[in-house]
Amino acid sequence: MTRDEYVSNVGWRLRDLTWSTRRDLLKELGAHLDELPADTDFRAQLGPPEAYAEDLRSAAGLERRRGPIAFLRARRPVYLILFTLALTVTSLAIGAVVWIDRYQPLVYGNATQFPPDSKPTPGAPGVTVVFRQGHPFLYGVTISNSGRFPVRILGIPRGVTDFFKARLYVNEPNPAENERPLERFRPFDLHPGQTRWLVLKGVYACTTGMTADGGGVIGETVPIRFSFLWRTETTFVPAQDPLSITFTRKGCPPGRDQ
């Protein structure tokens, strides 16, 4: 057994001691072994490493230490610091990913534009409009960014109750309520505090592939496709006033007007 092997073996059996105590004891043991003649059989001279460690522990009055605190104190401080740093950085990175994954700052902007011929729904919130195939259709909502970072608005995906063909329009940020100059939608960044109109303009049509029996409702929640950093998803922004579409005759067969 070489000098280093002997020291290492003793050190292994004292691994529960604080790092500085173990370092001092092993340093002194190393110095002692260096004093011995070069051809010394350490095991024969000093006894087995486990016995040496026990004698040393007993004579020095060093009790065996157990538990998480002892485990931490037995580690080299610089390793503990590095480990803590790595743990902190990893935790922050995980926290950031989780936060980014949940970041959804879009809220209803407290204004809705309904089709011109809509009427308040009797006994329920929102308005009702009668489906008239080929007639003009218009529906718009405002959305706001209530968060601290901008998100990119990608559009409004089609829903199963979209009984219309329409194009999406958007206006400039933070318009006065009565001034809504619209332009064709292009994806845009909605910055914190900004509000914008998203308006669907087109005609009533049976384009959903769904046979409606009695009507459909849109606007309880508004689906908004958006992206933030690497994430793209559709969120459903709760709006206040739903738009109910009713039918004068039964159903709206799929592809009827395609």
Added chain:
Amino acid sequence: MDQAQLLKGVLELAVLAVIARGETYGYEILSTLESAGFDGVGDASVYGTLRRLEQAGHLESRLAASDSGPARKYYSVTASGAEQLQIGTETWSGINAAFGKLVEP
């Protein structure tokens, strides 16, 4: 009776006595003890005792370069160590005298 067990009881006092003769280091303390007849005491016991005495404030140490290898840790007795040695020596002498009376023919 195992000599090592008997020696362990007085090892602390013996180590203090060796160091009280002058500043010295571990290997030299071991050699002095062996020359004096403490050859049944293990190296680990001596080094452990040195650490315990130092922790108790009876010894102080300093590192000094060595011609033959790494730095040596030199020990010297503090005032508290000297007092401990004096008390221990008196106690030991008392025990020795008492035991002598017991085994006198």
